Amino acid sequence: MSEKIDWTPIKEFKEILFTQHGGIAKISINRPEVHNAFTPLTVQEMIEAMHICRDRTDIGVVVFTGEGGKAFCSGGDQSVRGHGGYVGEDAVPRLNVLDLQKLIRSLPKPVIAMVAGWAIGGGHVLHVVCDLTIAADNARFGQTGPKVGSFDGGFGASYLARVVGQKKAREIWFLCDQYDAQEALDMGLVNTVVPLDKLEETTVAWCNKILQRSPLALRMLKSSLNAELDGQAGIQELAGNATLLYYLSEEAKEGRNAFIEKRQPDFDKYPKFP
Numbered sequence: 001m002s003e004k005i006d007w008t009p010i011k012e013f014k015e016i017l018f019t020q021h022g023g024i025a026k027i028s029i030n031r032p033e034v035h036n037a038f039t040p041l042t043v044q045e046m047i048e049a050m051h052i053c054r055d056r057t058d059i060g061v062v063v064f065t066g067e068g069g070k071a072f073c074s075g076g077d078q079s080v081r082g083h084g085g086y087v088g089e090d091a092v093p094r095l096n097v098l099d100l101q102k103l104i105r106s107l108p109k110p111v112i113a114m115v116a117g118w119a120i121g122g123g124h125v126l127h128v129v130c131d132l133t134i135a136a137d138n139a140r141f142g143q144t145g146p147k148v149g150s151f152d153g154g155f156g157a158s159y160l161a162r163v164v165g166q167k168k169a170r171e172i173w174f175l176c177d178q179y180d181a182q183e184a185l186d187m188g189l190v191n192t193v194v195p196l197d198k199l200e201e202t203t204v205a206w207c208n209k210i211l212q213r214s215p216l217a218l219r220m221l222k223s224s225l226n227a228e229l230d231g232q233a234g235i236q237e238l239a240g241n242a243t244l245l246y247y248l249s250e251e252a253k254e255g256r257n258a259f260i261e262k263r264q265p266d267f268d269k270y271p272k273f274p
């Protein structure tokens with residue numbers, strides 16, 4: 001018997017569901033009729049939800065998924081792909097999923113992709129940029145770019161190659177084959193594979209374990225793992241976290257207090273660690 005998890009709505013959207021269970025937020029694409037393909041609006045809503053997850057201090061981990069059990073996400077909705085991007089109600093073509101990818105990567109909390117069914121094209125890239133991927137046994141993974149006239153040369157190529165290696169990444173993009181959950185596990189593309197009816201309860205169990213860990217340590221680890229690969233943007237993220245930690249110290253507060261009190265700071269009492 002699979003355990004039923006109660007999810008409380010955080011905010012109503014048109015194309016996604018955004019809910020919470022304790023310290024876990026769940027962002028779920030709600031377009032199962034097109035295997036959860038995304039439009040500019042879907043992406044805009046996911047970006048807003050990610051910002052809320054970032055700002056809410058009671059949320060410690062984010063689950064990213066798709067509704068219906070048959071697809072995580074099938075990438076950009078090809079029916080609204082126009083001249084230079086995906087076209088929303090304002091008639092402007094956009095590739096705003098790139099902004100979402102950066103947000104997932106720099107969110108200072110773990111993001112877990114919970115994948116049932118298809119993770120294809122831009123949908124595959126979204127699971128790749130998540131910190132962890134938990135796959136159901138019906139999950140299928142792959143890129144379609146060269147088949148449908150697109151490609152993602154950013155995280156979708158370079159980070160994929162870091163995850164599965166250069167040879168495998170080139171195979172995935174050049175052949176556009178599909179890989180089942182076990183093959184994905186074997187190539188290190190996902191963290192674990194579970195029966196479909198155990199997907200949510202396993203994901204929540206992983207989240208609850210993460211929630212027992214030190215949030216600052218998790219934050220530092222995520223930005224440290226990113227920094228090695230992300231150049232100046234990665235260093236900025238890691239250094240920002242170092243600043244956060246420094247601001248928590250009495251030594252840093254002495255600098256602020258001295259300025260406010262219009263006196264010279266007294267840093268003598270703070271140790272010069274080896």
Ligand code: S0N
Pocket residue numbers: 033034035037074075076077078079095097098118120121122123144145148149150151152153
């Ligand atoms: C997933 C597939 C293999 C499933 O096949 P299956 O099970 O036979 O189902 P279908 O009958 O094909 O699908 C069911 C219904 O869903 C619709 N549908 C599926 N995927 C999409 C989609 N992506 N867009 C619009 N509709 C979709 C089907 O049409 C069908 O509807 P009905 O019932 O009405 O016929 C199979 O569905 C499949 O191959 N899907 C397409 C996968 C794909 O090619 N995705 C797009 C890949 N490209 C991107 O995602 C680009 C991402 C991006 O934005 C980007 C990012 C960075 C840089 C560049 C780009 C860029 O856009 O170029």
